Amino acid sequence: MTTGVRRRMGVEERRRQLIGVALELFSRRSPDEVSIDEIASAAGISRPLVYHYFPGKLSLYEAALQRASDDLAARFAEPRQGPLGARLLRVMGRYFDFVDEHGPGFSALMRGGPAVGSSTTNALVDSVRQAAYVQILSHLDVAEPPARLDLVVRSWISLAESTALIWLDGRRIPRAELEVQLVHDFAALLAVSAAQDEEMGALVRRILADEPDDGPFGDLVERLLALTAR
Secondary structure (H helix, E strand, O other), rough: OOOOOOOOOOHHHHHHHHHHHHHHHHHOOOHHHHHHHHHHHHHHHOOOHHHHHHHOOHHHHHHHHHHHHHHHOOOOOOOOOOOHHHHHHHHHHHHHHHHHHHHHHHHHHHHHHHHHOOOOHHHHHHHHHHHHHHHHHHHHOOOOOOOOHHHHHHHHHHHHHHHHHHHOOOOOOOOHHHHHHHHHHHHHHHHHHHHHHHHHHHHHHHHHOOOOOHHHHHHHHHHHHHHOOO
């Protein structure tokens, strides 16, 4: 028989609960619109108790962003098995899962939200970008990227961010199409760079040697050939 007595949480457990509650609220609405009173109510505690664990809304917001950034960075992890195009497509699927589930929170993370300009927020965004950068180089099997490849990878990561942010504003293009388009964009950026540099050309030839005709990269080649044949 239950007594209805609420179990007392330890300090770290309560902090994790508050971060989870705040992240859930920030994922549905802009952090500017979420109050400490709402967070306290959703957590089933009093407003003063929230301040016992976090000195203010900004510190709780930054803790929620830390969890969100760790989650987002983990979306880029993918076993190095199979063709690169298929791997990138799976990564984009997980990336947009996060964007879809945490729209306002994703926007806040990338645009700064109420913590705009803070060193903490900037560091979190940079950590996500660096995690993505390291993972992509791992998929390319490149330890020390030449300047052109460095530019391609970092440009593509920025493109993925901006595409996701624009998509959130109305979601006017089917998400699945954007995921494929971003993989095509990566291949296109590589191809343009390869046309300028033999080292990049060798990299692209190595990648394409393992790509099936029915994969994302093969699909792009087929579409381009159809386009030029018209």
